[in-house]
Amino acid sequence: MKKLLVLSTALTSLAFAAQADVTVMSWGGAYGAAQTEAHVKPFAAKTGIATTMTDSDNPATPIKAMVEAGNVTVDVASVEYADAIRLCDEGVLETIDPASLPAGADGTPVADDFLPGALTDCGVSTDIWATIFAYDTTKFPEGPKTAADFFDLTKFPGKRGLHKGAKAVLEFALMADGVAPADVYATLGTPEGVDKAFAKLDTIKKDVVWWEAGAQPPQLLADGEVAMTSAYNGRIFNAAIGEGKPFQIVWDAQIFENEMYVIPKGAPNKEEALQFIAYSTSTEGMQAQATQISYGPARKSANATPIMYKDGKTLMGPNVPTAPENMANALGSSFEFWVDHDAELNDRFNAWLAAN
Template sequence: MPYRKLFSALMLLACLGVTSASLADSGNLTVVGAGGVLQDAERKAFFEPFAKSSGVSVTEDSYSGQMAKVRAMVASGSVSWDVMQVEQNTLLSGCAEGLFEELDWTRIGHQEDFIPEAYNECGVGAFVWSMVPSYDKSKLAEGPTNWADFWDIQKWPGKRGFRQTAKMTLEIALLADGVPATEVYDVLSTKGGQDRAFAKLDQIKPDIIWWTSGAESLERLASGDVVATATFNGRVSAANATGKNFALIWDGQVYGIDYWAIVKGSANRENAEKFIAFASSDAAQSVFPQYMAYGVTNKKAISSVKPELAKDLPTTEENLKTAVGLNTEFWADNGEALEARFATWRAQ
């Protein structure tokens, strides 16, 4: 192209507001979440605003926490997922296994702007969630108020819902058996403590229905398949916002953090980093609890959440009094053995 025509073309782009920086913002990104109402909330708070502000075309996918597909992608070098929402233990194991990229935090934000648990070399804390007991108040005038009550099959006959993992289920069993929240991992770190947790589960094993997704936990509660269930607090709040009347019980909540991570070999790494920086900003995070009652990790966002929303978040001071924080180091060290024992125990 002759210089004069090239110059004219560049001037036209400038007049239209199309700069080299905005051109670089275009492209594609595939973000993978956990589906259901949680991903609906992420779409409103993060995915759609990011796409609008950046010009990046965002495609969504979802998964149930299994990493087999990610391993296959990374091993084959054919990676179709870019950013994933992952739980703490998945982040730690995936980072060690080489399934996630190490982040350049200078592109994300300042570490001191986040709660300490939000920082990881392979991930940024997206939100804080908790596992809580719940029941349908439209069917029970008075239901369980803690995990010990949850085990009382005689007072509240019927099935109980649990997530099909050892993680959190064993902690819950110890809480139900009277172990103080502050001592749960001290007990669970011993062989006797692990035996105690499984023995407690034995008491109600015939009455347990296992679920594998948060949506399923409340679907079973709504249908009456279970009388009470362990479930995610944010899904309870979301269901109640649509007219359900599920109990939200904070006594004995077990809370953890989900993270944003970039799949190793992502072809859209630059856009992935831009998305994580956007979703980690105080502006974006402060909006998220409007759509899902999960705590946030950006300190400025925490302070700006409306009080009427903050009271139903896991990170509210009152709700933390009897809480157990998920110990990711414990599960990194013991998860494989305990999950194997758990699978064997369920099959017996």
């Protein structure tokens, strides 16, 4: 009888283990919805592991606080590339062995299938996204074409939306001022270059509406609060194609980077989190996400065949940052630069913002 009781207890423990819940923290809005449809729901259906999505304006901030407080309630988080590197260096994240990831659907080994930079010690890229700017075509039928047009309040009058922070704003200002993408970070690494970026921002400062969450730019455009705004490209695509808004993306001076899935140190369900990441960053997982939102897959095998948007009629190729025609004057965000300069440049940015 005692042996039966022990066996029953063991089986009960296994049953509870199989029911471990995985909590994924992402950015909300169209992006969080895309990951929910492409990753969270099908993973739960395939494995039987209950998986839920929770939103944050920037998941890097709360997961660091959780780890430092010793109270981690999130298993997987979607973070920007620079944050994946920084948090890994700070010991906030679990390491992820590439050997735990599946080969490409065509058999290509992991190391060869992922695009350069898509694998780090603690992160696996889910997609390549970009900060672009967009405008309301009802206000400008001919439309702005370049980053310089964004700063031209005479030719294109109206309020501008910009992200409230230094990253992707200072680079954009420099490119609008004529600095070539290849020279942006060398320029921004000098006091004169920083002054140059802020001087360009000075020209529109009084007409800027500052946004903090990714869902805000399309809403600012829809409400007529701005005539054009910087934004994450997938948010504008979703509003224009998914919701029929009269918005147009301008790809000139786009700033692109990898988005990463990471596991906070001390995640309550680490093994299940690893399973979730392996599933989501497979060829099929990346292609599934690309049917939901216009971010480029970070695996070669996922880009090998055309991907159709969920509407069944829009090809995603021309609508992702990595399309050749969209890369003509593009800048790859430098995680090395931002790991080194994030604090000082954001301090300068906040001081500039507070000044009259």
